[in-house]
Amino acid sequence: MLAKRIIPCLDVKDGQTVKGTNVLQLRQAGDPVELGKLYSRQGADELVFLDITASHEGRKTFTNMVQKVAAEIDIPFTVGGGISELADVDRMLSAGADKISINSAALRRPQLIDEIVSHFGSQVCVVAIDAKMDSDTGIGNSDTGIGNSGEEAWTCYLNGGRIPTERNLFDWAREVNDRGAGEILFTSMNHDGVKQGFACNALSRLASLLTIPVIASGGAGCMEDFRDVFALGHADAALAASVFHFGQIGIPELKEYLRKENINVRR
Amino acid sequence: MKVAVVKYNAGNIFSVVHALERMGVEPILTDSAEELRSADRVIFPGQGEASGAMHYLRQHGLDSIIRSLTQPVLGICIGQQLMCRHSEEGDVDCLGIFDADVKRFRPLRHEDKIPHMGWNSIQNHKILHFAQAQAEALARRSQHNSKLTLFEGLDGEFVYFVHSYYVPVCEHTTAVTEYIHPFSAAMQKDNFYATQFHPEKSGAVGQQILRNFLEL
Numbered sequence: 001m002l003a004k005r006i007i008p009c010l011d012v013k014d015g016q017t018v019k020g021t022n023v024l025q026l027r028q029a030g031d032p033v034e035l036g037k038l039y040s041r042q043g044a045d046e047l048v049f050l051d052i053t054a055s056h057e058g059r060k061t062f063t064n065m066v067q068k069v070a071a072e073i074d075i076p077f078t079v080g081g082g083i084s085e086l087a088d089v090d091r092m093l094s095a096g097a098d099k100i101s102i103n104s105a106a107l108r109r110p111q112l113i114d115e116i117v118s119h120f121g122s123q124v125c126v127v128a129i130d131a132k133m134d135s136d137t138g139i140g141n142s143d144t145g146i147g148n149s150g151e152e153a154w155t156c157y158l159n160g161g162r163i164p165t166e167r168n169l170f171d172w173a174r175e176v177n178d179r180g181a182g183e184i185l186f187t188s189m190n191h192d193g194v195k196q197g198f199a200c201n202a203l204s205r206l207a208s209l210l211t212i213p214v215i216a217s218g219g220a221g222c223m224e225d226f227r228d229v230f231a232l233g234h235a236d237a238a239l240a241a242s243v244f245h246f247g248q249i250g251i252p253e254l255k256e257y258l259r260k261e262n263i264n265v266r267r
Numbered sequence: 268m269k270v271a272v273v274k275y276n277a278g279n280i281f282s283v284v285h286a287l288e289r290m291g292v293e294p295i296l297t298d299s300a301e302e303l304r305s306a307d308r309v310i311f312p313g314q315g316e317a318s319g320a321m322h323y324l325r326q327h328g329l330d331s332i333i334r335s336l337t338q339p340v341l342g343i344c345i346g347q348q349l350m351c352r353h354s355e356e357g358d359v360d361c362l363g364i365f366d367a368d369v370k371r372f373r374p375l376r377h378e379d380k381i382p383h384m385g386w387n388s389i390q391n392h393k394i395l396h397f398a399q400a401q402a403e404a405l406a407r408r409s410q411h412n413s414k415l416t417l418f419e420g421l422d423g424e425f426v427y428f429v430h431s432y433y434v435p436v437c438e439h440t441t442a443v444t445e446y447i448h449p450f451s452a453a454m455q456k457d458n459f460y461a462t463q464f465h466p467e468k469s470g471a472v473g474q475q476i477l478r479n480f481l482e483l
Contacts (some may be wrong), residue, residue: 002446003386003425039471045386069473071285076427076468096281098468104383121314123429182384215382236385266386266425 003266004230004258005045005237007215008244008250010035012081013052015061017245033068039244040075042251045266047073048101048185048239051081062142062198063095070096078126089116093124101126101185104158107172110179117180125183126215127176130157131169154202161189169202170209177210182209185239187217193210195221195243203233215239223249223257230263268481270294271306273333276323277313277345279465286467286477300332306383308339308481311346312467314429315371320359330351334362339483340459347454347461348432356432364459367437372447373456379447383433386425389442389452389464391418417453417460418481424472426464433463 011018016030034132036047051062066079079092080101094098106113106127116125131134131154154169155257173184186206188199198219213236216229220240229235243249255265272284274296287310294310295302303309311333313320324330330343332341335349344349347359354369361369371379418441433450436443442453444463454461460480466473 001387002383003388005385070282071288073476074286074289074468074470093278096285098279098282121316123314124383182382208377211374211377211380213384236380 001264003045003264004235005215006043006226006265007046007048007237007239008039008251009050009217009239009241010245011050011052011241012062012065014055014058015065018052027183032065033072035245036069036073036077037224039251040073041237043255043266044251046075046237047077049077049079050101051079053082063091066092066095066097066150072230080126080128085112086115089120089124093120099124099182101128103128103130103160105157106176107158107167110175113176113179113181122180122182122194122212126185127181127183128185128187129169129173129176130161130187130189131155131202132157132161132164133199136162150157152202152205157189157202165220168207172227173206174209177212181212183215183236185215185217188196188219189248191219192217193242197221197225198215198229198233198235198238200228200233202227203235214238223254226258227261227263230258231261268292268308269306270310270481271303272296273303273309273311273329273346274298275313275320275327275329277315277320279344280312280313283310283343283466283467284472289472291480292479292481294460298327298329300328302429303332303336305307306338309333309336310341310343312343313345313349315345316356317345317348317354317361317432318359320345321354321357321359321361324349330362334364334451337478340463341480342459343467344430344463344465346394347451347463348430349435350459352456354432365433365434365437365439365454365461367439367451367454369432369434371432375447382411382429382431383446384429385427386409386469387444387446387452387464388423388425389418389421389444391422392436392440394444417462417476417483418478421472421475426462426466426469426472426476428452428464430463430471443474454477464481 035174078099079097098205156167215237216235217239288366350364351367439454439456440451444452466476
């Protein structure tokens with residue numbers, strides 16, 4: 001049976017990881033390659049490296065890092081951040097990334113998904129969606145975020161959650177699916193950083209709506225949250241950053257716990 | 268030991284080169300007949316589309332070279348599929364090393380997502396009841412060919428897959444994975460070995476499988 005995946009996410013700025021420098025006994029916790037290797041040895045199923053640099057120089061450093069990851073790490077990895085055209089995708093795949101993730105660029109020009117899929121195949125194309133259950137859109141109840149139809153009203157955001165769009169999460173996810181993307185990485189802005197669990201209602205709805213895998217992001221605080229995101233949210237994979245970086249949850253213990261809870265994870 | 272990796276128009280070739288380098292092996296990436304014939308081991312990797320890949324192999328004479336190799340050869344992912352008779356992907360005739368035809372996955376339930384992507388477990392074929400007879404025949408045959416199999420010491424381990432097409436379970440199947448239905452996770456016929464999964468992306472287990480191949 002296909003295993004549920006646990007994916008640590010590393011934010012990288014100028015070649016260094018941003019959060020999580022106090023990860024256990026790691027001499028070079030700031031080095032994304034070393035941190036990635038540690039997670040891989042601990043049983044992470046995939047890794048995501050997000051380039052949060054803005055400068056041209058920083059981009060070059062990131063490409064070099066991707067080459068190093070490809071040479072040294074033996075599990076699949078996705079890279080994202082600043083990918084806005086086919087040439088960026090080509091550069092990342094040539095450097096050795098297995099998949100790339102796009103976010104704002106896809107919302108601005110959805111055709112980009114089709115282009116990536118036809119040039120490189122759907123398996124390389126992860127579309128990240130940042131969405132927020134809105135209380136100020138005028139649709140539905142502002143306290144609960146529940147729309148008039150009784151459904152949660154979720155709006156997609158651009159530029160790392162700074163700019164709201166007209167797009168509804170479920171419509172956009174469906175379009176991304178139909179354009180041939182390989183996976184959707186959904187981050188709930190309401191749950192991100194709060195550590196009170198993932199957005200299981202929205203995730204479960206995505207799972208029933210889509211024919212491609214969904215990676216859940218935002219909200220991991222304890223091991224039970226991971227059980228719930230798989231058992232209730234029906235996610236195919238769960239991504240988290242700080243709980244792993246700060247050593248609050250160890251990947252070996254998490255997997256052992258999930259196995260006991262009858263969630264199929266890789267040994 | 269001289270290890271050659273077949274150079275052709277499929278993606279993901281460098282990840283197998285990296286994996287070999289991590290094991291201390293410096294492979295050569297080549298499409299030359301002499302280089303391929305004189306290597307101790309040949310790896311035929313890749314990710315891509317079958318009909319385009321077959322077209323390229325034929326154009327460069329690599330189809331007859333690969334077929335005629337006598338040392339251990341390992342096909343990976345699309346490599347395994349191209350070693351079969353025919354593929355539904357682009358309706359193309361392939362190398363015909365394995366007597367099997369490549370099919371596209373067809374979902375039975377909403378949860379059956381395609382491509383089959385992620386970590387799934389492999390079962391040593393011989394433990395599967397329905398194919399026991401073929402497996403025993405295979406074991407008898409392979410005793411003459413080699414002491415070891417690719418999966419020596421491995422059963423039920425998780426490996427990494429990314430594919431939309433599969434090879435049904437057949438007489439050449441050496442490991443089975445279950446996704447929608449059982450399919451050939453690995454195959455062998457004479458000196459030709461193949462895996463549908465990516466050992467080069469399958470962590471320590473994948474490295475062990477590559478090592479087993481080099482030590483056959």
